[in-house]
Amino acid sequence: MAIATDPPRTGAADSALPRRTTRRRPRNLGAWGAVAPLLVYSAVFLGLPVWALLYQSIRRTDPATGVTSFTGQNLTESWHGIYLTAMWGSIRLSLLTAVVSAVVGLVTAQAIAQSRGRLLKQAVLTASGVLANFGGIPLAFCFIAAAGTAGEATGLIRKIDPGFALDTFTGLVLVYPYFLIPLMVLTTMPALDGLRRQWREAAANLGGSAWDYWRHVGGPILLPALLGGFVLCFGSSFAAYATAQALTSGTVPLITTRIASVLSGNVLAGQENLGMAMSLDTIVICALMMAVYLPLRARSARWLDS
Amino acid sequence: MAGLLGRLGRVRWWRVAILTLVAVYLLGPLFSALWFTVYNSRLHQFSLAPYGQLFSAPGFLASVRMTFFLALTTIALEFVLLVPAMIAIQLRLPRLRPIVESIAMVPLVVSPVALTAGVSTVLGWGLNDQGSWLFRLDADLQNQSFPLILPLIYAILVLPFAFRSLDAGLRAVDLKTLVEASRGLGAPWPLVLWRVILPNLRTGLLSGAVLTLALVFGEYTIASILTFVPFAVWIVQDGQGSGQLPIATSLLSLLLSWAVLFLVSFLGGRRAAAVTDRSA
Amino acid sequence: MNRVTKLASVAAGIALAATACGNSSTSTSSGSGSSTDWSKSTSATAGGGMDALVAAAKKEGSLNVITLPRTWANYGKLMDDFTAKYGIKITDANPDGSSGDEITALQHQKGLAAAPDVVDVGNSHALPYVSLFAPYKVATWSDIPDTLKNSNGAWYGDYGGYITIACDASKISGTSCPTTFADLAKPANAAAYKGKVAINGDPTSANAAFSAVWAASLANGGSLDNIQPGIDFFAKLKSLGVFNATHSTESTIEQGSTPISVDWEFNNSQYAADLKAKGITLTVAVPGDGLYSAYYDQAINKYAPHPAAARLWEEYLYSTTGQNDFMGGYARPAEFDAMQTANTLDAADLANLPKVTGTPQIATGAQLTAAQNTVTAKWASALG
Numbered sequence: 001m002a003i004a005t006d007p008p009r010t011g012a013a014d015s016a017l018p019r020r021t022t023r024r025r026p027r028n029l030g031a032w033g034a035v036a037p038l039l040v041y042s043a044v045f046l047g048l049p050v051w052a053l054l055y056q057s058i059r060r061t062d063p064a065t066g067v068t069s070f071t072g073q074n075l076t077e078s079w080h081g082i083y084l085t086a087m088w089g090s091i092r093l094s095l096l097t098a099v100v101s102a103v104v105g106l107v108t109a110q111a112i113a114q115s116r117g118r119l120l121k122q123a124v125l126t127a128s129g130v131l132a133n134f135g136g137i138p139l140a141f142c143f144i145a146a147a148g149t150a151g152e153a154t155g156l157i158r159k160i161d162p163g164f165a166l167d168t169f170t171g172l173v174l175v176y177p178y179f180l181i182p183l184m185v186l187t188t189m190p191a192l193d194g195l196r197r198q199w200r201e202a203a204a205n206l207g208g209s210a211w212d213y214w215r216h217v218g219g220p221i222l223l224p225a226l227l228g229g230f231v232l233c234f235g236s237s238f239a240a241y242a243t244a245q246a247l248t249s250g251t252v253p254l255i256t257t258r259i260a261s262v263l264s265g266n267v268l269a270g271q272e273n274l275g276m277a278m279s280l281d282t283i284v285i286c287a288l289m290m291a292v293y294l295p296l297r298a299r300s301a302r303w304l305d306s
Numbered sequence: 307m308a309g310l311l312g313r314l315g316r317v318r319w320w321r322v323a324i325l326t327l328v329a330v331y332l333l334g335p336l337f338s339a340l341w342f343t344v345y346n347s348r349l350h351q352f353s354l355a356p357y358g359q360l361f362s363a364p365g366f367l368a369s370v371r372m373t374f375f376l377a378l379t380t381i382a383l384e385f386v387l388l389v390p391a392m393i394a395i396q397l398r399l400p401r402l403r404p405i406v407e408s409i410a411m412v413p414l415v416v417s418p419v420a421l422t423a424g425v426s427t428v429l430g431w432g433l434n435d436q437g438s439w440l441f442r443l444d445a446d447l448q449n450q451s452f453p454l455i456l457p458l459i460y461a462i463l464v465l466p467f468a469f470r471s472l473d474a475g476l477r478a479v480d481l482k483t484l485v486e487a488s489r490g491l492g493a494p495w496p497l498v499l500w501r502v503i504l505p506n507l508r509t510g511l512l513s514g515a516v517l518t519l520a521l522v523f524g525e526y527t528i529a530s531i532l533t534f535v536p537f538a539v540w541i542v543q544d545g546q547g548s549g550q551l552p553i554a555t556s557l558l559s560l561l562l563s564w565a566v567l568f569l570v571s572f573l574g575g576r577r578a579a580a581v582t583d584r585s586a
Numbered sequence: 587m588n589r590v591t592k593l594a595s596v597a598a599g600i601a602l603a604a605t606a607c608g609n610s611s612t613s614t615s616s617g618s619g620s621s622t623d624w625s626k627s628t629s630a631t632a633g634g635g636m637d638a639l640v641a642a643a644k645k646e647g648s649l650n651v652i653t654l655p656r657t658w659a660n661y662g663k664l665m666d667d668f669t670a671k672y673g674i675k676i677t678d679a680n681p682d683g684s685s686g687d688e689i690t691a692l693q694h695q696k697g698l699a700a701a702p703d704v705v706d707v708g709n710s711h712a713l714p715y716v717s718l719f720a721p722y723k724v725a726t727w728s729d730i731p732d733t734l735k736n737s738n739g740a741w742y743g744d745y746g747g748y749i750t751i752a753c754d755a756s757k758i759s760g761t762s763c764p765t766t767f768a769d770l771a772k773p774a775n776a777a778a779y780k781g782k783v784a785i786n787g788d789p790t791s792a793n794a795a796f797s798a799v800w801a802a803s804l805a806n807g808g809s810l811d812n813i814q815p816g817i818d819f820f821a822k823l824k825s826l827g828v829f830n831a832t833h834s835t836e837s838t839i840e841q842g843s844t845p846i847s848v849d850w851e852f853n854n855s856q857y858a859a860d861l862k863a864k865g866i867t868l869t870v871a872v873p874g875d876g877l878y879s880a881y882y883d884q885a886i887n888k889y890a891p892h893p894a895a896a897r898l899w900e901e902y903l904y905s906t907t908g909q910n911d912f913m914g915g916y917a918r919p920a921e922f923d924a925m926q927t928a929n930t931l932d933a934a935d936l937a938n939l940p941k942v943t944g945t946p947q948i949a950t951g952a953q954l955t956a957a958q959n960t961v962t963a964k965w966a967s968a969l970g
Contacts, residue, residue: 032399046412048428135524229470
């Protein structure tokens with residue numbers, strides 16, 4: 001759509017507008033100038049470490065001779081055996097917990113967005129900010145105290161699911177939403193705040209039910225933020241490892257605990273290059289996810305952007 | 307009309323139920339842990355001793371102060387980088403959007419351990435020649451009392467969250483019209499940014515700032531592997547030892563972080579309300 | 587100017603000022619003024635004698651250590667006493683970190699003033715990284731058994747311990763506390779031990795957990811060349827419902843989730859001492875059927891920012907006081923046998939260690955690697 005944003009040139013309007021004194025510049029130079037710092041910064045502070053990962057992942061030091069050489073062995077190894085199982089386990093866990101958290105988070109955010117108390121909203125938003133970053137060993141312990149073998153609520157949980165144990169895949173699915181739901185609340189709250197109450201009333205006045213409202217008005221407006229929130233939840237769940245390590249001690253295979261064992265452990269040594277290769281693999285997964293997410297989001301926001 | 311009111315009444319009940327369930331899920335484990343720290347089930351004794359030790363421990367204020375400044379630096383850096391870029395993308399360069407969004411997603415998926423490995427490798431590269439300016443820069447970045455490398459990395463880490471907040475905020479504002487109108491009235495770009503766009507982005511900016519603050523106060527892995535001691539690392543170091551102490555310190559730090567965040571958002575939010583009232 | 591901008595510019599200004607005027611972070615290792623370059627000395631005598639070493643170390647004034655928890659093997663007391671004796675300030679970075687973190691710090695902080703001077707790593711992380719260490723032989727070098735040190739002096743064992751089984755009897759009803767690995771797997775005990783047996787983390791990541799698996803292997807027909815029976819043993823515990831995959835710590839024992847903890851003796855005994863005040867009696871038993879012990883190793887950073895202080899620290903750790911202090915932390919000092927012969931073991935500290943007969947077998951580098959590979963490949967699938 002090539003409709004220019006400049007106002008139409010008529011004689012009268014021309015004299016009222018300030019004179020354009022700039023020379024002809026390449027289009028959007030200013031805009032590029034505004035984006036350049038971000039791009040350069042990312043290239044240095046994200047690109048360099050990732051480059052370091054890539055470089056290390058294709059090298060290997062022969063323990064016998066001490067000679068370091070280029071090799072694709074690390075990368076192939078990282079897609080086989082226990083590492084493949086771990087990657088698959090991570091993807092499964094992240095997808096499942098992201099879906100659960102997205103749904104619950106959205107519903108919670110909606111419930112809060114509707115409330116009138118500004119203080120309540122701020123208290124909840126800030127609490128969400130803190131809880132979204134609460135993880136690792138303290139979170140693991142909170143759940144051990146609540147739902148572990150000697151947990152306060154374990155009896156209650158076992159009434160619903162008799163075979164429940166915290167140190168299993170199911171246990172992790174119970175624990176991960178703890179920091180994912182606040183994350184979802186945080187990311188969808190601004191969008192929900194933008195839904196005017198008048199629209200809801202207008203829809204009702206036109207004879208629509210709540211379902212109609214959500215399907216034709218609220219839903220489409222929210223969809224980009226929803227998708228974005230889901231992707232954030234997936235990523236955050238994917239990258240978490242300390243909680244899983246403390247709760248399951250490696251019995252649930254996850255790629256991030258594998259990476260931590262190799263790069264920051266007390267047992268495995270000399271396999272850092274493999275750890276870098278695994279990290280590179282996680283970036284590949286991220287790229288795949290973006291390849292799925294971006295077209296979806298573009299579609300959902302198309303009518304909003306025009 | 308009665309039907310509409312009836313529908314709204316039903317919604318309210320359902321809203322309370324959801325909020326209660328989520329509150330139980332989020333607060334329950336915290337209370338279990340809290341109960342563990344104050345009650346000794348073998349001796350049947352109740353005691354708040356673990357909590358007293360946190361404040362009196364040496365280095366508490368120093369680490370809070372350092373972390374706060376790290377957070378401020380990160381926030382400033384983040385906004386300087388993101389706000390102009392996102393406005394430019396929204397207005398003039400929509401094709402760059404997928405690229406920036408992808409960049410903003412990578413830090414999320416890369417495990418913090420892996421990112422630290424990458425960062426420490428790069429830092430190691432700069433240390434090979436002791437006399438060079440690169441070495442000096444590298445050393446300054448890792449200064450123990452204010453490690454500049456941390457905000458530089460945190461700005462990347464917080465990109466996904468800040469991007470989302472600003473994005474949601476920008477969506478809620480009709481940016482094109484605002485900019486056209488102010489430019490049409492003759493305002494130069496800095497003024498447009500400062501007086502027109504930013505005030506309208508209050509919620510997005512505030513929520514981005516709050517998220518950054520929370521992340522910096524909670525970040526442990528990168529700081530500890532690079533051997534720096536901001537708040538989250540100090541908490542763990544201080545809470546070593548007996549069973550109840552480390553748990554008590556993390557719970558207390560959670561509460562403290564939330565108090566700081568709430569204060570910041572409260573103060574910021576009041577100004578936002580005042581600004582919007584004036585312009586209404 | 588609005589408040590946010592003010593705050594931001596102040597913050598930016600402070601950040602710039604801090605880095606510009608911050609203390610010089612470049613390393614000047616031989617600022618001691620003495621003629622010896624301690625970073626090249628391979629022993630105290632080679633450098634000019636103990637007195638010269640002490641003087642040079644005091645001149646350096648500080649020591650950087652890494653990943654030493656204060657409650658681990660009595661490091662808190664060791665560090666405090668060292669500072670009190672020589673006036674050298676100790677900075678302990680990343681106390682909860684791992685051996686992997688130590689090696690990372692050595693590799694990527696080369697030449698920085700905050701780089702670690704000395705490291706205390708597991709054997710798995712000492713053997714492959716000899717090139718990062720500066721060879722040094724302490725005064726009591728000959729008292730360290732040959733199996734526990736690198737012949738060139740690159741690394742040397744400082745303390746170690748056996749894998750033990752700790753048990754909180756108040757959480758076990760219907761049967762007694764287990765004292766051997768066989769007890770853990772008895773079907774008759776399964777109901778009483780349900781969900782109560784835990785190890786100190788992930789065997790591919792935590793040395794104590796890895797060693798627990800190896801000890802279990804020795805108790806079930808395995809050897810230093812074969813760790814598979816250990817994995818099978820824990821799989822059996824899992825099928826009996828007895829194994830709890832939660833990482834066992836002092837907090838979880840106190841909370842009651844992991845009343846049976848298979849861990850290093852210096853961890854379990856330390857927990858027992860701490861928890862006594864809380865009304866919990868933890869009994870610590872060395873399992874007769876699976877005797878496995880391992881030693882941690884000391885090494886000096888080749889590019890240590892404080893080389894004299896680093897060497898003095900090593901001398902201190904291997905002095906009679908130092909080695910006895912390890913026993914005070916329920917760990918077995920490397921020079922135990924020599925000190926027993928010379929009668930220099932502190933009786934009170936010695937009482938901390940349960941009596942164990944027999945010499946421990948230490949795994950070689952090749953055996954370690956093979957076992958690590960087996961556990962990495964098999965642990966998750968066996969216990970998933």
